[in-house]
Amino acid sequence: MLSPKQVRFRLGILLLIGAGLWGCNHQGTEVSPQPALPQATATRAVPAYEQYNGSPTDVMLQGFHWESCNYPWYKIVKDNAQVIKDAGFTVVWFPPPTKTADAHGYLPTEWYNLNTKYGTQDELKNAIQALRPVLAVADVVINHRCGTATAGVDFTNPSFADNAAAVVQNDESGAGRGTGDSGDGFDGGRDLDHSDPSVQTEIVKWLNWLKTDMGFAGWRYDLVKGYDGKYVGQYNDETKPTISVGEYWDYDRQKVVNWADATKGRSMAFDFPTREQLRQALANQDFVRLKTVDGKPTGVIGWWPAMSVTFVDNHDSEPMRNREPFPADKVLQGYAYVLTHPGVPCVFWRHYFDWGEPQKQKLNTMIGIRKQSGINSRSVVNIVAADGQKYAAIIDGKVAMKIGPGSWSPGAGWHVAADGNDFAVWLRD
Numbered sequence: 001m002l003s004p005k006q007v008r009f010r011l012g013i014l015l016l017i018g019a020g021l022w023g024c025n026h027q028g029t030e031v032s033p034q035p036a037l038p039q040a041t042a043t044r045a046v047p048a049y050e051q052y053n054g055s056p057t058d059v060m061l062q063g064f065h066w067e068s069c070n071y072p073w074y075k076i077v078k079d080n081a082q083v084i085k086d087a088g089f090t091v092v093w094f095p096p097p098t099k100t101a102d103a104h105g106y107l108p109t110e111w112y113n114l115n116t117k118y119g120t121q122d123e124l125k126n127a128i129q130a131l132r133p134v135l136a137v138a139d140v141v142i143n144h145r146c147g148t149a150t151a152g153v154d155f156t157n158p159s160f161a162d163n164a165a166a167v168v169q170n171d172e173s174g175a176g177r178g179t180g181d182s183g184d185g186f187d188g189g190r191d192l193d194h195s196d197p198s199v200q201t202e203i204v205k206w207l208n209w210l211k212t213d214m215g216f217a218g219w220r221y222d223l224v225k226g227y228d229g230k231y232v233g234q235y236n237d238e239t240k241p242t243i244s245v246g247e248y249w250d251y252d253r254q255k256v257v258n259w260a261d262a263t264k265g266r267s268m269a270f271d272f273p274t275r276e277q278l279r280q281a282l283a284n285q286d287f288v289r290l291k292t293v294d295g296k297p298t299g300v301i302g303w304w305p306a307m308s309v310t311f312v313d314n315h316d317s318e319p320m321r322n323r324e325p326f327p328a329d330k331v332l333q334g335y336a337y338v339l340t341h342p343g344v345p346c347v348f349w350r351h352y353f354d355w356g357e358p359q360k361q362k363l364n365t366m367i368g369i370r371k372q373s374g375i376n377s378r379s380v381v382n383i384v385a386a387d388g389q390k391y392a393a394i395i396d397g398k399v400a401m402k403i404g405p406g407s408w409s410p411g412a413g414w415h416v417a418a419d420g421n422d423f424a425v426w427l428r429d
Helices: 004-018 073-079 080-085 121-131 197-214 229-239 253-262 270-286 326-338 349-352 356-374
Strands: 060-063 091-092 134-141 217-219 243-246 268-270 308-311 344-348 381-386 390-396 399-403 414-420 423-428
Touching: 060 073, 060 349, 073 080, 073 121, 073 423, 080 121, 080 344, 080 381, 091 243, 121 134, 121 197, 134 197, 134 243, 197 229, 197 349, 217 229, 229 243, 229 253, 253 349, 270 308, 326 344, 326 356, 326 414, 349 356, 349 414, 356 399, 356 414, 356 423
Parallel strands: 060 091, 060 344, 091 134, 134 217, 217 243, 243 268, 268 308, 308 344
Antiparallel strands: 381 390, 390 399, 399 423, 414 423
């Protein structure tokens, strides 16, 4: 019988040779740990099952925050396009683009109506064009949908072949005539039945329209716990995004990796496990939790780093949402970690634009270090310290870093390239 590692290796080889209202208010099976995939450099050929992961050297900016809908947001992004490019960001994640029953975009109604609280369709298109060659990623909310005029299934623009059949039969509204939900239920809208051919067809048509007519290059899939990951793999195979990431909000890295497996490696996932371990380590000075018994990072980046998008905060976790925000005085330590480690790092808009020029310059410096040294989504981490006072690591033998109040230095032959309160990053002389 093949071991899990042998199965994954052989699958990879095969793939390479061949190369898946009532109330509208927003808000797998456990298996043995997945073995780490072979590490690679930025120049190594990307496996076929990681084809929608963008570039290994990407750095993402979340291009909005929870209150962005209160401002002419697309104009703000456009006005800051050159700053974003100069900083070294290669991907910008936009808020949900469609007409919605809420202000923020997470209760979509008409998919083809792109006039929202963030701005008009033309303003959105202008912002996307101003950012080029930086890629624009759309926040795609397809787990659920609200009716055009009611809380029911009166879907238009587009409608489905049978609107009632497009909703799962166990939706709390009682209006659905589809099959059972393939994921977790959500009571903020009508849960779509992704097994329905018309739902699949309309989603693919809409995503391809966002590419061809609006200029989006990739997808951030919202609330992917709500439907089987195989559908994300299918939609990506049919729309060919440059980059894709799913919001599987869970601190159990086994479950996050299981979801990436369910997509057949067709989408990355936000690394909530890494974010939570890092938040806890910094809040409690418990850096032991950042190293496993086999010496690897404890989040998804320790098992399948090429499928990880790391982050410090986002629109759902920022302090005003009161959902386990990152300690404010530890934010730069968090970025000293994610900007030097594997995975694709995502910087939060507020942290970059709203927390003062000194922080912006430190973030610019750390992004520059990542670019200069070639740190990428598949980089190799050598953890050299993880105790009650500090965490220290050397990445790809090129960059050394330390967070926490404890002292540490990589020794002779290195110089400090970035530092601040309880963190430092070194480059080789």
